[in-house]
Amino acid sequence: MTPFQIAPSILSADFARLGEEVDNVLAAGADIVHFDVMDNHYVPNLTIGPMVCEALRKHGVTAPIDVHLMVSPVDDLIRMFIDAGATYITFHPEASQHVDRSLQLIRDGGCKAGLVFNPATPLHHLDHVMDRLDMILLMSVNPGFGGQKFIPGTLDKLRAARQRIDASGLDIRLEIDGGVKVDNIREIAAAGADTFVAGSAIFNTDDYKATIDQMRAELTK
Ligand code: DX5
Ligand code: ZN
Numbered sequence: 001m002t003p004f005q006i007a008p009s010i011l012s013a014d015f016a017r018l019g020e021e022v023d024n025v026l027a028a029g030a031d032i033v034h035f036d037v038m039d040n041h042y043v044p045n046l047t048i049g050p051m052v053c054e055a056l057r058k059h060g061v062t063a064p065i066d067v068h069l070m071v072s073p074v075d076d077l078i079r080m081f082i083d084a085g086a087t088y089i090t091f092h093p094e095a096s097q098h099v100d101r102s103l104q105l106i107r108d109g110g111c112k113a114g115l116v117f118n119p120a121t122p123l124h125h126l127d128h129v130m131d132r133l134d135m136i137l138l139m140s141v142n143p144g145f146g147g148q149k150f151i152p153g154t155l156d157k158l159r160a161a162r163q164r165i166d167a168s169g170l171d172i173r174l175e176i177d178g179g180v181k182v183d184n185i186r187e188i189a190a191a192g193a194d195t196f197v198a199g200s201a202i203f204n205t206d207d208y209k210a211t212i213d214q215m216r217a218e219l220t221k
Helices: 015-027 050-059 075-083 099-108 154-168 185-190 208-219
Strands: 005-008 033-038 065-070 088-091 112-117 135-139 173-177 195-198
Touching: 005 033, 005 208, 015 033, 015 050, 015 208, 033 050, 050 065, 050 075, 065 075, 065 112, 075 088, 075 099, 088 135, 099 112, 112 173, 135 154, 154 173, 154 185, 185 195, 185 208
Parallel strands: 005 195, 033 065, 065 088, 088 112, 112 135, 135 173, 173 195
Antiparallel strands: none
C-alpha cells in the first residue's frame, strides 16, 4: 500500500457515464473509489446505493471501493454493501444505535471498517473502539454536497486523530473528505492525513491524470 492514497469521490462524476468515469479516474492514477451514499434523512441529499456498487464490480472495477455511508440507520445498508462488493465501509457514529455492533458487522462481512466524524463531532467516539477500526474519516465540510470549502479547523482535528492512531500502534488509515484541492493537499498531509477524498477538484477538471499528478507532486514535495 502506498503511503498516500488518492480517493476520487464519484459524487462529482457524470452519472450517465459512471462506469467509464470510474475507469478513467483509475487509469489516471487514483488508488481508491470513494462512494458517497446519502439517504435524504441523515443528510439533505439522495444519491446511490448498493446496486450501483454491484454494477461497478460487474463492470470490472477491481480497485478498492470506499463506501461512505451518510445514512441512518446503518446496519441494513452495511449488510447490502458487503454483498455488493464494498472494500471499506464507513459510517457516522451518531447514525448507529450500536456503534460497536455495526463495526463488527462490517469486519465479520470481510470488509474494512471505519468511523466518520463531522466537523462538530468530537473524537471521543473513538474511545473503546480503536481496535475495531481500519479507517478514521474526518469530514472537512458538512456532509451532503460536493464542491464545498475546506473548514480550516479540521487541521487541528487531523493532528489529534493522527496522535491517537500513532499512540495506538494500530494500522488505521486517516482519511480526509471535503474541499481537498491541489493547493491545500500538502498542508492537509502535513497535519496527518494519508488518504485524500477529492470530488470536484478531480472530476471538474478536463484532465484527471494531470490533476492527480499535481496532487501527488504536492504530496512528495
Ligand atoms: C460530502 C461527501 C464528499 C464530497 C467531496 O458529503 O462526503 O465525499 O463528494 O466533494 P469535494 O471534494 O468536491 O468537496
Ligand atoms: Zn464522502
